[in-house]
Amino acid sequence: MQNIRKLPIGIQSFEDLRANNYLYVDKTEFVYNLVHTGKVYFLSRPRRFGKSLFISTLKAYFEGKKELFSGLKIEELEKDNPDAWKSYPVIYLNFAQNNFSKENFLNECINLQLEEYEKKYDIEKKYSDNLNPVHFAGRFINIVKTAREQTGLQAVVLIDEYDKPLLDTQNNEDLTEDNRQTLRGLYITLKALDENLKFVFLTGVTKFSKVSIFSDLNQLEDISITERYAAICGITEDEMLSTFEPEIKIMAEKNEITEQECIKKLEQIYDGYHFHHNCKGVYNPFSLINALKNLDFSYYWFATGTPTFLIKKLSQSTMNYMDLSNGIEATAQEIQDYRNDNPNPIPLFYQTGYLTIKGYDKEFGVYLLKYPNDEVKYAFINSLVPSVLNIQSTSELDIVSFARDIKKGDIESVMLKFKALFAKLPYTTCKKEKEDSIVEQNFQNVFYLVFTLLGQWSAVEETSSFGRADCVLQNGNNIFIFEFKRDKSADEALNQIEESKYVEPYLASGKNIIKIGASFSTKERNLSEWKIVKE
Structure with missing residues (x-):
């Protein structure tokens, strides 16, 4: 039996996904809740966890593309809202697809994206050197204000993988500092532009603390470990069963096991991420969908990137390899305190998805962190073997x-x-x-x-x-x-x-x-x- 339904592997565009009839796990209720309860948000999730697709969903919503949301939860939620489906000016900065390990790569990336919006709003060029990061803030402010003037509506700013220019340069302190200063100069404008902004949403793998990026954005609401948004990315078991039931049946037949055995094995290998102590686990969407497409229980997420920087961080700390399996306790502040000079590897392991919340001691306010599932556990242990042995x-x-x-x-x-x-x-x-x-x-x-x-x-x-x-x-x-x-x-x-x-x-x-x-x-x-x- 052939699987003829279209599974969205590598599809990060919501418009592409919906227009071309790919299967979609409906996350639009989260869009509705975000838009109607706040304004400036930050979300941290591991790589390949659906952040880019969610930002793309926000983009389509604010561009008023109602037809793409037909049959989804938000269509019903917005049916009595006369202000829904307006076409707002959306400024979308994407750092997910670039590599920033070389000098000036970040400046070139920002410049190309700003030039796109300057052309869109017919903004006259004011600077002779568009690659000078000193000019980025002024250009960005001008784009937002011009967009509002021309449309009569506040602008929406969406920034995907804000931290990639810092993660890519971890072995180069000077370049990391240059990129940090460039990003700080750009992001700090969001506070000054507040009255011109309808909505702001930033995603990243890590929340860099104490590096003068988020300290300047004190209006930012971090939803990374909140119960309400714990399943904003990833796939819950209920979502998996309701969306992919035919694929699970085919996978069970192909592997000569029962459907319940197939579900149990999928859970053991790909489930288990918790982004709040009081919520159900979620599956890694990249791994789960690849497994259902290939009908094979392999390790997919880990193959998209090697954790050499994690192994180095672990070797420089006092943490034992066995601690990762037995479980590590940490406070909410500890798991969010990621910075290059922090010798504690816990926040990096948590934020990159190699550890997740598996328990919580309410009396002392500490989380128990462990490997989320077998895919992460065995693949990471395998990566340790060459250096240890x-x-x-x-x-x-x-x-x-x-x-x-x-x-x-x-x-x-x-x-x-x-x-x-x-x-x-x-x-x-x-x-x-x-x-x-x-x-x-x-x-x-x-x-x-x-x-x-x-x-x-x-x-x-x-x-x-x-x-x-x-x-x-x-x-x-x-x-x-x-x-x-x-x-x-x-x-x-x-x-x-x-x-x-x-x-x-x-x-x-x-x-x-x-x-x-x-x-x-x-x-x-x-x-x-x-x-x-x-x-």
């Missing part, structure tokens, strides 16, 4: 070979593979006490990475009511309980499994229980011995 690519780890050994119950082969991995780790030239600490950390990281990645094919647990095992892995009819000791014997590791009753929760399962005790030698920088005991 000192290898060229993830293929050298050969995690599939580990998984096959687990499936066969061949733990001897698994332990030999671990030993080979440790042999690849680099030696350090630090003082003895620091060297031992690094060796132990490498020891922990190797096991963490391998067992986390094995979770793609096996159920991996780490805790029980009787205590904490280093790892419990279930695959098929086998349950493997691992305990690792540093500079102690394998027998001591096995004794801890017994004394701490790590086996107890699994005795009633009827499955084979295999206990593995292993010893890691700091001196040898490798596994020195292991013992395997079947219950």
Whole structure:
């Protein structure tokens, strides 16, 4: 059976989407609420999350293109509003499609967009150097005021991916500062133009704090972590089921699973983003729609960009790799405090979508942040492997070979593979006490990475009511309980499994229980011995 309905992959124009009969998840109620309850907004969401499409929807609404909204929620909501569907002058600045890693790229981008509106409103050229950022503010003010004079209506300003010129230059402090000053000079005009503006909406991945951009726009309403707008981008499960039911059915048939199993798998891989603690999760729209189009449960979002800057930020911090899986607590202020000189990686990980809200302690006002779903978790862990294990690519780890050994119950082969991995780790030239600490950390990281990645094919647990095992892995009819000791014997590791009753929760399962005790030698920088005991 062929999927003949049009899925909007890569479609960021609302007009294109509606005019060409692509499937559309109706977000127009959010447009109505924004327009009728406020004026100047900022929204932060991860990349490829539908920000550009939403801005395009706002653009079509303010341009009065009523025919594009036929059958959508906003048509009913606006039916008794005599002021609806007016054609306002819209100034739309788009930074999403450019790369700003080189000098003057930002100036050229701004100039081209301002020239477009100067031509539209027949504004006479006043400056000999249009690329001079000093002139941008004056040109922008002139465009807005002229647009109002010619139309008799206040202008609408929409700015997409306002922060991309800063994110693209993170490794170049001087260029980042130049771009920041250029953007500040442009954005600060929004406050001075207030009486000439009907509506303002800015989007970005991050909310740069303390960089004199948003500090000057104190009238800006940040809706990024508000309950009312938590689902403004992304796709809720209800939206997925009501919009893509035929595609889900076809995908289930193609993968030889039931529809409920298909929904469960889609949820596990692509759902789980929360932008407020008291709201349902949303799916990554880019990944979900690609999966339904390709009928394949692959990792799509992660493939659109590598997180090397995140890995660098993480390595420069005191945060442990395992903290990302176990969960990190942070206040609302912390998750929004992104700036280049902030050593804390939490706001960057949250705002870029690698961590999301998974819980909230109301008494202390702290959020629990974790990976949103399997797509983010496993793809990011894979990206860590080369830097942690000192290898060229993830293929050298050969995690599939580990998984096959687990499936066969061949733990001897698994332990030999671990030993080979440790042999690849680099030696350090630090003082003895620091060297031992690094060796132990490498020891922990190797096991963490391998067992986390094995979770793609096996159920991996780490805790029980009787205590904490280093790892419990279930695959098929086998349950493997691992305990690792540093500079102690394998027998001591096995004794801890017994004394701490790590086996107890699994005795009633009827499955084979295999206990593995292993010893890691700091001196040898490798596994020195292991013992395997079947219950």
